[in-house]
Amino acid sequence: MIRRASLVLVGALMGATAMSVIYSAVAPAEAAGTSTYKELSIFGDVFERVRAQYVTPPQEDKLIEAAINGMLTSLDPHSSYMNAKDAEDMRTQTKGEFGGLGIEVTMDNDLVKVITPIDDTPAAKAGVLAGDYITAIDGQSVRGLKLEDAVNKMKGEVKTPVKLTLMRKGVDKPIEITVVRDVIAIAAVKSREEGGDVGYIRIISFTEKTTPDLEAAIAKIKKDIPADKLKGYVLDLRLNPGGLLDQAINVADDVLE
Numbered sequence: 001m002i003r004r005a006s007l008v009l010v011g012a013l014m015g016a017t018a019m020s021v022i023y024s025a026v027a028p029a030e031a032a033g034t035s036t037y038k039e040l041s042i043f044g045d046v047f048e049r050v051r052a053q054y055v056t057p058p059q060e061d062k063l064i065e066a067a068i069n070g071m072l073t074s075l076d077p078h079s080s081y082m083n084a085k086d087a088e089d090m091r092t093q094t095k096g097e098f099g100g101l102g103i104e105v106t107m108d109n110d111l112v113k114v115i116t117p118i119d120d121t122p123a124a125k126a127g128v129l130a131g132d133y134i135t136a137i138d139g140q141s142v143r144g145l146k147l148e149d150a151v152n153k154m155k156g157e158v159k160t161p162v163k164l165t166l167m168r169k170g171v172d173k174p175i176e177i178t179v180v181r182d183v184i185a186i187a188a189v190k191s192r193e194e195g196g197d198v199g200y201i202r203i204i205s206f207t208e209k210t211t212p213d214l215e216a217a218i219a220k221i222k223k224d225i226p227a228d229k230l231k232g233y234v235l236d237l238r239l240n241p242g243g244l245l246d247q248a249i250n251v252a253d254d255v256l257e
Contacts, residue, residue: 043067094207094244099158100184103128107147111135111167118184126179128166135174136165156181185209191217197229202236203251206243211250218254 047067050058065083072079082090092098102121105112112134117124134142137153145153154162158181166175188210191201199221203210222230235255 097183097185098155099181100155101179102184110143112142112150122179122182126177133167134164135167138163158183189213189217197231199233203240205241206247210247
């Protein structure tokens with residue numbers, strides 16, 4: 001833990017960046033009043049009229065999701081509803097690892113451009129290079145796909161193959177490679193020395209890996225900088241999108257007296 005050293009916080013308050021997810025109620029709620037159930041009956045009537053009489057057949061599950069989300073967003077700006085897919089995506093993000101290839105990508109001229117392959121990941125070992133353009137995934141063109149959809153196609157079960165078709169500067173013909181997915185760990189904390197007497201720690205997000213990564217970063221800084229020279233730490237929270245509330249609390253426990 002950081003003790004007896006000055007600490008500079010860069011970024012938003014952790015309380016504003018942390019997120020809590022309610023999976024189940026702790027205690028059973030009291031039954032609503034009669035008037036509430038009458039209002040719900042009105043909602044049911046409106047739903048049936050929309051379903052039966054709207055000019056085009058609506059997606060019933062989307063209507064229900066929109067109604068639930070409307071109820072939650074009316075409480076405060078931070079409450080919202082996640083369906084099963086959204087919840088699974090969030091669990092993947094907060095777990096801090098997923099089955100994938102290990103590349104950072106962006107969209108450029110309707111193609112997926114490789115920003116960089118992460119060291120020691122399947123993509124790097126298979127020969128994917130920074131600046132490559134992915135034109136097809138498993139034989140399907142990426143043109144017309146959103147970046148999120150293309151990324152999801154590259155994710156999948158560990159030890160399963162995915163075929164990439166690449167365009168590379170200086171190479172006339174498309175390059176086809178097969179990459180076997182593996183567990184890709186997402187770094188939650190990055191750190192370095194500054195000036196030989198200050199430890200810089202950036203918390204990228206609050207995932208299940210944040211607390212152990214932070215403690216490892218602090219230990220490394222203490223090992224690299226003698227105690228009599230260590231003036232303090234810079235804790236950088238800029239661009240942190242949030243994450244698990246318990247991890248934010250653990251970070252506060254580690255850095256505050």
